[in-house]
Amino acid sequence: MLITRKVEFSASHTCWNPLLDGATNEAVYGGEANPQGHGHNYVLEVTLEGEPDPVTGMIVDLKDVKQVLEQAIVAPMDHRHLNHEVPPFDRIVPTAENLTMEIWRRLKPRFEATPARLRLVRLFETEDLYVEYEGL
Amino acid sequence: MPQVRVTRRYRFSASHRLHTPALDEARNSAIYGKCNNPYGHGHDYLLEVTIAGEPDAVTGRLAPLQDLDRFVERVILKAVAHRNLNTEVAEFSMLVPTTENLAAVVAARLAEAWPAAFAARAARLEKVRIHETKRNIFEVRVDPAVRSE
Numbered sequence A: 001m002l003i004t005r006k007v008e009f010s011a012s013h014t015c016w017n018p019l020l021d022g023a024t025n026e027a028v029y030g031g032e033a034n035p036q037g038h039g040h041n042y043v044l045e046v047t048l049e050g051e052p053d054p055v056t057g058m059i060v061d062l063k064d065v066k067q068v069l070e071q072a073i074v075a076p077m078d079h080r081h082l083n084h085e086v087p088p089f090d091r092i093v094p095t096a097e098n099l100t101m102e103i104w105r106r107l108k109p110r111f112e113a114t115p116a117r118l119r120l121v122r123l124f125e126t127e128d129l130y131v132e133y134e135g136l
Numbered sequence B: 001m002p003q004v005r006v007t008r009r010y011r012f013s014a015s016h017r018l019h020t021p022a023l024d025e026a027r028n029s030a031i032y033g034k035c036n037n038p039y040g041h042g043h044d045y046l047l048e049v050t051i052a053g054e055p056d057a058v059t060g061r062l063a064p065l066q067d068l069d070r071f072v073e074r075v076i077l078k079a080v081a082h083r084n085l086n087t088e089v090a091e092f093s094m095l096v097p098t099t100e101n102l103a104a105v106v107a108a109r110l111a112e113a114w115p116a117a118f119a120a121r122a123a124r125l126e127k128v129r130i131h132e133t134k135r136n137i138f139e140v141r142v143d144p145a146v147r148s149e
Helices: A022-033 A062-077 A096-111 B025-036 B065-080 B099-118
Strands: A002-013 A038-049 A117-126 A129-133 B004-016 B041-053 B124-131 B137-141
Touching (some): A038 A096, A062 A096, A096 A129, A096 B004, B004 B065, B041 B099, B099 B124, B099 B137
Antiparallel strands (some): A117 A129, B004 B041
16 A cells, blocks of 8 residues: 655755756756745645554555655755755766755655655645656 | 656536437437437546656656646647547547547547657656546546656
8 A cells, every 4th residue: 555645845956967068058957047045835745654563554654755755855845945955966967857856865765664665756846747767 | 766747637628419420310319328418518627647757856746737738728628628529539530428438538639649749858648537417437548558757
């Protein structure tokens, strides 16, 4: 059975790779390349997999899930500038793709102590763009 | 290799009438109900295009979003936005423009044009999802045989 928990955070970023010239950055990232940065209201959906406990009827205690998401994602990222304050985005470009994979990397070990397994991370950068990652 | 899926949403408004010449008036009316209205009706369709693959190591992107947006605009939106699907979109001269059929037509058009536009990139087309209304959503996977890889 799958269970999905949703959480939101707002953060700023700029998508610009110094290894590429200005025109290429513009072509690849469009408005996201503005060096002054801009922000998004990210919506994160985290899908966990497991079987309901026969006694509690729950796959996992959602209070624990809430706490993991708060500690691993919201606290370090909410109202932060990703490029300046959230490694590894001082070194790699904080595209929605890279951010989704980083969120997976941060969450994966946190759920190993719970009865649920991390199955899917879905990150909405805007209402019209989302990225999904199911790990390796 | 890490595989991500990137989904982009687009919106277009179009009209249609559900009616097939293969059936008589009574059967059409019984099957399609209000959607059989001879004057047609329309929807604000929401189109989701999903691509998949490994993000580029340098850019961190599966494909430049501007390229995807221009591609979908050229291949789909220009042909369907503010159109009468029955009379202005070639496939529906012979096919009822249900959203099942619309999703299949959109997927086929995207798949056919994809290799020429995105041959140099690792991204492949994965699926097409169309929300006809908030309550009716149609999804079709793109045929792997016509993927660019």
